[in-house]
Amino acid sequence: MTAVTESGERVGGRPIPERRDVDRDLFEREILTAGRPVVMRGLVADWPVVKAGRSGDDLRRYLVERDTGAPVGALTAPASAQGRFHYNADLTGFNFRRVQLRLADALTTILQYGSEAQVPSLAVQSVSTRGQLSGFDRENPMPMLDPAIEPRIWVGTRGVVATHHDPSENIACCVAGRRRFTLFPPDQARNLYLGPFELTPAGAQISLADLTDPDLDRFPRLAEALDAAWTTELEPGDALYIPYLWWHHVEATEAVNMLVNYWWDAQPAERGRPQDALTLAMLAIRDLPPTHRAAWRAMFDHYVFDDAAVDAAHVPPHAQGMLGPLDPRTARQIRAALARTLSR
Structure with a gap:
């Protein structure tokens, strides 16, 4: 993704690194632990749905044959939006x-x-494939992940999804058509001109800037974000790891x-959502x-963001509470106490 400044200077990022013949061991040992985006070329090229996706009619037939008939959620925008789903x-x-x-009607319209x-x-x-597309997971397995992690499908016409982030790890697999991705590290938030905090398309803030x-x-600071951007274009059969x-x-x-x-997240559900902690911090601090x-920044650094574990050796184990290891039962008790406090 490149842009031209008022002075005529071109700004842009770097291509996302690419790997081939990635297996689960390599993914977990090198890619996931590094926390940087990686394109895995040809990772799902053998999927039957990818082969069907070479033809729009074949793709529709493949999906409809497995469709349970349950309604699916979709977005529709007028021609004047030029495919950009936004505010x-x-x-x-x-x-x-x-x-x-x-789904059959949606595919016909597409x-x-x-x-x-x-x-x-x-x-x-x-759209969750489980309950919507019988046998899809079995026929199109994801070798990098635990089978318990559920695939979701996205099908549409030409379109643009505004810059956003997800509170989860993500592997995105191109099945039909092509997808152009522009990624930014989390520290670029201030340069992306994010929109309303409460009114969002799907729960996460999106950028007001149009990267197309x-x-x-x-949006002058967008030039700095574009310089820090990572870009790629996926072809059918390719996959992209998008870090948390x-x-x-x-x-x-x-x-x-x-x-x-x-999508998957290693955070246990009983620990709560970091997004909720951010919202409360905005309100209270x-x-x-x-x-x-x-x-309070010093307190957060000490208790939350310091890479070293909080030194609680001076506190007897029976009295450490949140300073010590948290089991699921203790985490639920803390959340319940917090909920009572917030309800006052």
């Missing part, structure tokens, strides 16, 4: 509608739109596109006097 002009809502429809110009956009998003046509006069909380902008560039992705914020 409306005054940020009071969005430029798309959410609809429920049968094929119809793909053969025409200046038509609305339609995207079936984040960067406006560096309106990395920002990513996704363009589906062909008339018919399909992606399968896997952000507007304190500067000296108070600095004091």
Whole structure:
């Protein structure tokens, strides 16, 4: 992804490193532990759905034959949106509608739109294959992950998903069409001009900047983000590892596109969501006097962000509480106590 500044200077990032013949051991030992994006070329090229995806009609037939008939969620946007699912002009809502429809009908519409110009956009998003597509997981296995991690499908016309992040690890597999990805490290948040905190398309903040046509006069720090960007284009059969909380902008560039992705998080559910802790910190700390914020920053560094474990050796094990190892039962008790405090 490149852009041109007012002075004519070109800015842009780096290509995402690529690997071939990746197995689970290599993925867990080298890629996952490094926490950097990697393209795994040809990882799922042998999937039957990838082979079916060479033809829009064959892809529709493959999916419909396995469809349970349950309605799926989709987004639809008018032709004026040019495939970009985003906010409306005054940020009071969005430029798309959410609809429920049968997968077969959605696929028929996608094929119809793909053969025409200046038509609305339609995207079936984040549909769980279990309960929706009988046998899909078995026929199209993900060799890198525990089988308990569920695949989700994304099928649509040409479209653009704004820069956002997910509180999870992610492997995205290109099945049909091509996908162009632009990734940013988590520390680029300040340069991405994020939109409303509460009003979001799917729970995570998105960038107001349009990477397909960067406006560096309106968003000057975006040039710094683009310099830090990692970019790639996936072809059918390729997969991309997107590390935890990395920002990513996704363009589906062909008339018919399909992606399968896997989200997972090593955090035990009883520990709660970091997003909730961030929200509470914004409420309770952000507007304190500067000296108070600095004091709390030191406390957070000590108890949360210091890489070294909190030194609790001076406290007897029976009295360590949160200073010591937390088992699931203790974590649930702490969450319950916190909930009682917040309800006052």
